[in-house]
Amino acid sequence: MESRVHPNRLGIWGWIGGGRWGFERYLYALHRVTGLGLLLYFVLHIFVTSARILGPDAWAQSMARVSGPFFRVGEYLVFAAFAFHAVNGIRLGLIELGFAVGRPIEPVYPYATSVGRQRPLALVMLVLAGALAVWGGYNFFFMD
Numbered sequence: 478m479e480s481r482v483h484p485n486r487l488g489i490w491g492w493i494g495g496g497r498w499g500f501e502r503y504l505y506a507l508h509r510v511t512g513l514g515l516l517l518y519f520v521l522h523i524f525v526t527s528a529r530i531l532g533p534d535a536w537a538q539s540m541a542r543v544s545g546p547f548f549r550v551g552e553y554l555v556f557a558a559f560a561f562h563a564v565n566g567i568r569l570g571l572i573e574l575g576f577a578v579g580r581p582i583e584p585v586y587p588y589a590t591s592v593g594r595q596r597p598l599a600l601v602m603l604v605l606a607g608a609l610a611v612w613g614g615y616n617f618f619f620m621d
Contacts, residue, residue: 501592504599508565511558518555553617560609568602 528539571577577598578591 499592500596501599504565508562508569511562514558515555515562549617553614556613556617557610560613561606564602564606564609568598571598 525539525543528535568577572595577595579594582589
């Protein structure tokens with residue numbers, strides 16, 4: 478029996494550059510990138526904090542390696558990625574549950590899309606994530 482599954486012949490480029498690039502596609506790609514970045518941070522965080530079991534001196538050395546202005550900016554970028562990823566995840570959950578899609582209509586020409594209903598939610602999400610990132614940046618850099 479022949480399989481009807483189409484292989485991904487484009488590889489990574491199919492993930493990054495395939496299809497039409499509308500506003501929602503950029504949000505989709507950014508959601509994936511921030512998710513992978515947060516996963517990488519989580520793994521690095523586990524390695525750094527695991528030095529705690531080696532004693533106070535190893536802990537102090539580990540914390541000394543990850544301090545400084547470069548890491549401070551990196552921690553802020555992790556916070557900004559978290560703010561975007563969390564708020565966009567709530568938006569995606571609302572869409573998947575059907576709250577942001579609207580009532581189903583009969584598919585007759587000219588076809589109506591739900592983009593008009595989803596785009597305002599995406600813009601509200603971006604404003605909220607941006608406000609969280611600005612608030613977090615203020616607290617992160619100026620409230621020490």
